[in-house]
Structures are given as C-alpha cells and as structure tokens.
Amino acid sequence: MANQKMQVNWAGKRGRDVEKTNASKVTYNMSEVSQILKEEYSLMYGRNQIFQRLRQADVLNLKNLPYQQYVSGGYFTVAKSERNGFETLTTLVRPKGMKLIVNLLLAKRSGNIGTRCT
Numbered sequence: 001m002a003n004q005k006m007q008v009n010w011a012g013k014r015g016r017d018v019e020k021t022n023a024s025k026v027t028y029n030m031s032e033v034s035q036i037l038k039e040e041y042s043l044m045y046g047r048n049q050i051f052q053r054l055r056q057a058d059v060l061n062l063k064n065l066p067y068q069q070y071v072s073g074g075y076f077t078v079a080k081s082e083r084n085g086f087e088t089l090t091t092l093v094r095p096k097g098m099k100l101i102v103n104l105l106l107a108k109r110s111g112n113i114g115t116r117c118t
Contacts (some may be wrong), residue, residue: 027077027092030113033101037069043105075100
C-alpha cells in the first residue's frame with residue numbers, strides 16, 4: 001500500500017522544490033538520482049544499477065542514452081560537452097523521468113516487472 005502511494009505522489013523534499021521552479025530546467029545526473037532514491041525512498045541502487053534497469057526496460061540504449069520517445073516525452077534530456085577534444089553525451093533525468101525511475105524500481109521490488117516502461 002505504501003509503495004502505491006509513493007508511485008502516485010512523487011512529492012518528496014526535492015519534488016516540492018521542483019514545483020517552485022521551472023520544471024523544464026531541473027535535471028539530475030544518475031549519481032544524483034541514486035542519492036535521491038536512497039534518501040527519499042530507501043531504494044539502494046547505485047548509478048550503474050539504475051542504468052542497467054533502464055536498459056532492461058528498453059528506456060536506454062546500450063550507450064546509456066534514452067530512446068527518442070523518452071526525450072520527446074520529457075523524461076530525459078541529453079547534454080553535450082567536450083572533454084579532451086572528444087564530444088561526450090550525458091543522460092540527464094527530468095522530474096517526469098524521476099517518477100518513471102521510481103515507479104520502475106518499486107515495481108521491480110514488488111515483483112510487478114514489465115519489459116517496457118512508458
């Protein structure tokens with residue numbers, strides 16, 4: 001029952017902060033997502049485990065980049081940067097993507113695992 005409530009109401013400490021700001025500008029890297037999951041949901045997943053679960057759910061490709069439907073849907077964004085002369089792409093999670101991740105991991109915990117997440 002408590003898990004269902006968390007799925008519907010993602011309004012933890014950071015969730016309230018998101019409502020106060022322009023949600024389209026708020027993003028988190030996977031390390032930050034991991035920390036939020038630990039602090040607010042007691043879900044002990046490291047960033048690599050989160051990437052793995054999202055790949056298994058066909059949300060991310062093998063390069064840990066979101067499929068276009070999840071970028072267009074406002075779940076993730078991809079940041080481009082340059083390091084040592086090479087372009088790098090980083091997956092960033094938007095508030096809507098955070099909800100998706102929480103629901104996916106809570107479903108995994110309770111055994112209600114689907115192959116796709118939408």
